Amino acid sequence: MSSGNAAAVLTAADLRERVRSTGGAPPDCDCARLVCPGWESVSSPVGEPLLERLGSLRAPSDDEPTLTEQHSAGSSYWSPNAPIATAFFPYNRCEVWLCRRCARGFLQYTEYGGYYVDHRLREIDPSLVV
Numbered sequence: 001m002s003s004g005n006a007a008a009v010l011t012a013a014d015l016r017e018r019v020r021s022t023g024g025a026p027p028d029c030d031c032a033r034l035v036c037p038g039w040e041s042v043s044s045p046v047g048e049p050l051l052e053r054l055g056s057l058r059a060p061s062d063d064e065p066t067l068t069e070q071h072s073a074g075s076s077y078w079s080p081n082a083p084i085a086t087a088f089f090p091y092n093r094c095e096v097w098l099c100r101r102c103a104r105g106f107l108q109y110t111e112y113g114g115y116y117v118d119h120r121l122r123e124i125d126p127s128l129v130v
């Protein structure tokens with residue numbers, strides 16, 4: 001059965017293949033305003049027409065993706081050099097979006113706190129994907 005692109009579950013290899021490296025994207029593209037090497041809060045999710053949804057890192061069968069984070073030496077959740085560890089929090093619940101024009105990639109998910117929701121976005125640096 002073909003489930004179509006909308007339900008695509010992506011792997012680390014997909015990110016490395018499909019997402020343009022940070023250095024190769026034109027600095028004057030419309031997506032440049034979104035660029036943030038680490039996680040940032042955005043007022044609302046960013047989507048069409050600027051970005052095109054590539055798929056999700058969350059497996060449909062995974063009702064409760066782990067909250068464990070994976071880090072390299074000295075990195076933390078907010079670090080610009082934090083690994084994009086697709087099997088770990090928060091990447092395991094992210095949607096992957098590509099700029100329609102330059103193929104720069106972005107991760108987005110929504111953090112649910114006790115009294116708030118917070119939309120978060122991070123640019124994908126393919127060299128950080130593990």
Ligand SMILES: [Zn+2]
Nearest residue numbers: 029031099102
């Ligand atoms: Zn772009």
